[in-house]
Amino acid sequence: MLENAYLIPLLPALSFVFILLFGKRFKGGDAVHWIGIGVVGVVWVLSLVLGAQWIDRSEDALSGGGSSYEESLVVVVGSSGTGAGVLLGTEAGEGAPAPIAEPVISQITWFQSGGVEHSVGTYVDGLAALLLVVVSTVSLLVHIYSTEYVRGDVRYVHYYAFLSLFTASMLFFVLSSSILQMIVGWELVGLCSFALIGHWWEDSANSSAALKAFLTNRVGDIGLLVGMIILFFGAGTFDIFQINDMVARGEISHLVLLMASLSLIAAVMSKSGQFPLHTWLPDAMAGPTPVSALIHAATMVVAGVYMIARLYPVFYEGFAINTSSINLLSFIGGFTALMAAGLAFFQWDIKKVLAYSTVSQLGYMVMALGVGAWTAAVFHLFTHALFKACLFLGAGSVSHASHHTFDMRKMGGLKKHMPVTFWTFAIASLALAGIFPLAGFWSKDEILIGAWTGQQSGYPLMLFFGAAVAALTAAYMTRVIYYTFFGEYRGHGTPHESPKAITVPLVILAGGAVLGGLANLPSPAADAIGLGGIAHRIETYAEPVNFLAPLGLTVAAPSLAMALIGLGLALSGIGVTYLYFWKGMGPQGLSERNKYARAGRTFFENKYYLDYLYNDIIVASIKWPIAKATYWFNQNVIDKVVDSVGEGARDGGQFVYRYIDQAVVDGTVNATGTAANASGESLRVIQSGKVQDYGALLFGAVGVLAIIFVIVI
Amino acid sequence: MLVNQFLLLSAFLFCTGVYGVLARRNAVMVLMSIELMLNAVNINLLTFGVLHGTVSGQVFALFIIAVAAAEVAVGLAIVLLIYRNRSNIDVDDLDLMKG
Numbered sequence: 001m002l003e004n005a006y007l008i009p010l011l012p013a014l015s016f017v018f019i020l021l022f023g024k025r026f027k028g029g030d031a032v033h034w035i036g037i038g039v040v041g042v043v044w045v046l047s048l049v050l051g052a053q054w055i056d057r058s059e060d061a062l063s064g065g066g067s068s069y070e071e072s073l074v075v076v077v078g079s080s081g082t083g084a085g086v087l088l089g090t091e092a093g094e095g096a097p098a099p100i101a102e103p104v105i106s107q108i109t110w111f112q113s114g115g116v117e118h119s120v121g122t123y124v125d126g127l128a129a130l131l132l133v134v135v136s137t138v139s140l141l142v143h144i145y146s147t148e149y150v151r152g153d154v155r156y157v158h159y160y161a162f163l164s165l166f167t168a169s170m171l172f173f174v175l176s177s178s179i180l181q182m183i184v185g186w187e188l189v190g191l192c193s194f195a196l197i198g199h200w201w202e203d204s205a206n207s208s209a210a211l212k213a214f215l216t217n218r219v220g221d222i223g224l225l226v227g228m229i230i231l232f233f234g235a236g237t238f239d240i241f242q243i244n245d246m247v248a249r250g251e252i253s254h255l256v257l258l259m260a261s262l263s264l265i266a267a268v269m270s271k272s273g274q275f276p277l278h279t280w281l282p283d284a285m286a287g288p289t290p291v292s293a294l295i296h297a298a299t300m301v302v303a304g305v306y307m308i309a310r311l312y313p314v315f316y317e318g319f320a321i322n323t324s325s326i327n328l329l330s331f332i333g334g335f336t337a338l339m340a341a342g343l344a345f346f347q348w349d350i351k352k353v354l355a356y357s358t359v360s361q362l363g364y365m366v367m368a369l370g371v372g373a374w375t376a377a378v379f380h381l382f383t384h385a386l387f388k389a390c391l392f393l394g395a396g397s398v399s400h401a402s403h404h405t406f407d408m409r410k411m412g413g414l415k416k417h418m419p420v421t422f423w424t425f426a427i428a429s430l431a432l433a434g435i436f437p438l439a440g441f442w443s444k445d446e447i448l449i450g451a452w453t454g455q456q457s458g459y460p461l462m463l464f465f466g467a468a469v470a471a472l473t474a475a476y477m478t479r480v481i482y483y484t485f486f487g488e489y490r491g492h493g494t495p496h497e498s499p500k501a502i503t504v505p506l507v508i509l510a511g512g513a514v515l516g517g518l519a520n521l522p523s524p525a526a527d528a529i530g531l532g533g534i535a536h537r538i539e540t541y542a543e544p545v546n547f548l549a550p551l552g553l554t555v556a557a558p559s560l561a562m563a564l565i566g567l568g569l570a571l572s573g574i575g576v577t578y579l580y581f582w583k584g585m586g587p588q589g590l591s592e593r594n595k596y597a598r599a600g601r602t603f604f605e606n607k608y609y610l611d612y613l614y615n616d617i618i619v620a621s622i623k624w625p626i627a628k629a630t631y632w633f634n635q636n637v638i639d640k641v642v643d644s645v646g647e648g649a650r651d652g653g654q655f656v657y658r659y660i661d662q663a664v665v666d667g668t669v670n671a672t673g674t675a676a677n678a679s680g681e682s683l684r685v686i687q688s689g690k691v692q693d694y695g696a697l698l699f700g701a702v703g704v705l706a707i708i709f710v711i712v713i
Numbered sequence: 714m715l716v717n718q719f720l721l722l723s724a725f726l727f728c729t730g731v732y733g734v735l736a737r738r739n740a741v742m743v744l745m746s747i748e749l750m751l752n753a754v755n756i757n758l759l760t761f762g763v764l765h766g767t768v769s770g771q772v773f774a775l776f777i778i779a780v781a782a783a784e785v786a787v788g789l790a791i792v793l794l795i796y797r798n799r800s801n802i803d804v805d806d807l808d809l810m811k812g
Contacts, residue, residue: 460760689811692743696735 001050002104006047007124011170015039016161023157033147036160040140054129058541061101123177126542131174134385139167140430141505146290148501166192172298178238179228184701190217193300197287209286215592216280220270229265247313250546261318272304273359275336289396297356297389313547321372322552325457330370331685334465337363341472347405351394354481373450373705375539383439383516390428390509397502401495407484410491417495422505424484424510431513433474434570439516445563453556473574482581519631522558719760727753740792740802751781
């Protein structure tokens, strides 16, 4: 399976074509979901097989030794937290093995150009295997969930076709072996998100949300193209392995890497919803809820994070993550996390709260990558996929029950009507908030430690961002739960629990949210519950140490103090919100009484006026004065030049026509003709047709020649 | 050996032939004039052959006589056909190639 990984994206791609062409034949399209579910099920099994084989391969490499990377390994450093209280993981951290299995790359030559071979193929390593499992799992559950949620839709077949294509594109992107392939996968994902966000395009709000998503992504795509081109000219190849290898051996100059990573960060901003290009993401909620789950949990938005993780040596060197204590990548991530967490408090649409939460958590991941906590970012990507998918599907279930509204003001009291949805939603929320021992606790903790420890020096600002976001996350999720599940029901009709097709995926994902932490349990915790063998699994199997070790990447050791701080922040967030909503304590209705508070509230409700900035200031200024000036310039300068060039050409042409073409060229031609005509006329007299005349000419000529001959000689 | 007489005879015959070819209107007379010219050449060849003591002059003369016979055969056949078509053999009337 490691060599034949191409099957994994190929199958859903074929299913897309099949569903699109023949989907209607299946009971008029009503049974089409079985194709999608069947194919994604197969892909899911294949991904698990691939994951297992990768683990085997890593274990072989670990036990067999014999890899040249072993000497160059920089093992975990536990010295940075000495002043900060209890340190549990120093010894265990140093013993953590590093993955030394080479990635499995299967390639064929795509085309040759200028003597450079461009290959396409699959690049399988621990990161790809992990992403494959995440994407196929979430996609499978979304497929199942959609049978109920989108049932009876006008474009049911179309919906499943694009769901397949979406899955295929993301799997293709994950398995790319060259950055060219990554661009293709990246754009395919963007296209599918456009199609699915605008699924109900009859409503103009939906189609404009789809357009907004697509256009905002295009802005970032420019950065992607530029960055990839810079990388190509820096490394002379599109091959990911070779690029990473060259960076690790220091063969590409720092400036090239800095330029490349600066450009690529624009792509990350648009695709992974980082400030300032995050504005499309909340609007993308216009799509069907399962699609939102797929976009926000497993596929589209993690593409940016995945790209950084995949080309991590480039960013690591480009931003000098090793030696700095603040850099653009971590700042963008941290700032986005904090900013989006603030916005999540002021949304009434449950899906938009989750959308801002996604932006915030993606910021967390980017920040983790920015401080050098590679494993923590990938781990968080993994756990976040599980609980965020659960939250989105839960929101869909809630809306399904309460007459298809997402407005939390029309919900409330749903706890007793839909217990399964409530408990899964609550578990996922707690996991997101980072409550022990759920998945989010472990990954968030690792990120905080990563920011604290940093590389050669810590990242104090990032630690502050991370800590603040930890508290805010817990608080806004508590708010959502309060408005949705507690109090009195404020909508109309009687809410009811959703059918099995909806609740079963919820339960599975909630289970994932509980157990996801096992994927990369810190060794002290693993030892404590007698599972020391499964500590640091993601770090062991996925971290590309062969590239990162030469660059000096260090992994922060687990720290009990940090874990307690993180947990304390989350609990305080929940606690404060609990007191505010349930007990009615704190400054209730402050924004009605105090004009400064009101102004602040308006500021947040308008999302920092970023949409106004983009639409009314940037776009409008381009539309009105700049466009007008450009028009004037166009009319009076450019057009003038063009016109005068045209007029000059016309006059010149006339001159040439009149004096050169007509007089000289035509004159020559005519004169030739006339001369030929006249000479012919005069000569035809000789052509009498009588042989004797010709004979006379002949003899006369011979006679003349003879006379000349005699005279001359 | 004095070749003057022979050459003068030959020149006279040739000129007569040329005049005949150019001036006579009867096609048969034209053909006969061509024979005269050819024979003038023959006389020249024989004369110079004797002068240089070789037989090649006579050999050439024999060739020309054979060729002349063939030429007359073809020429008379053409004249005969012209006569059948047009009932006369006046060469002035044969101007189909007039430009």
